[in-house]
Amino acid sequence: MIRRTRRNPFLILIGLLVAAALLFWVWAMATLNFSYSEGERNGFLQKFSKVGWFCKTWEGEMLLTSMPGAIPEKFLFSVRDDAVAAQLSAAMGKRVTLTYAQHKGVPTNCFGETEYYIEKVAIQ
Numbered sequence: 001m002i003r004r005t006r007r008n009p010f011l012i013l014i015g016l017l018v019a020a021a022l023l024f025w026v027w028a029m030a031t032l033n034f035s036y037s038e039g040e041r042n043g044f045l046q047k048f049s050k051v052g053w054f055c056k057t058w059e060g061e062m063l064l065t066s067m068p069g070a071i072p073e074k075f076l077f078s079v080r081d082d083a084v085a086a087q088l089s090a091a092m093g094k095r096v097t098l099t100y101a102q103h104k105g106v107p108t109n110c111f112g113e114t115e116y117y118i119e120k121v122a123i124q
Helices: 009-033 082-090
Strands: 037-051 059-062 073-079 095-102 116-123
Touching: 037 073, 037 082, 059 082, 073 082, 073 095, 082 116
Parallel strands: 073 116
Antiparallel strands: 037 059, 037 095, 059 073, 095 116
16 A cells, blocks of 8 residues: 655745745846946936935936927936945936946845945035
């Protein structure tokens, strides 16, 4: 007679949760380490603050200027590096050039609310 072993449903649940967490981690690291596009934007830093209920992230807004008298377009961005955040806080209201990397498909807003992550700031 063949004896069947019964699997513990608790261990199956733990295994599924670990697999889901691992898959989430791989997805997050892939989207944050490989950029879709990179570039620079130039304008006046209008708003910069740390926001969020559970995950606090640095979020900012810059007015892009194409030519005098034109209605400026807003550029929304996120910052992950505290040193860059300190530079941006010191540059409020000034004309800056932001170097960014665009990351598409980031799985959660805990890394930033936008897909544009600032990597470098140059105050003009």
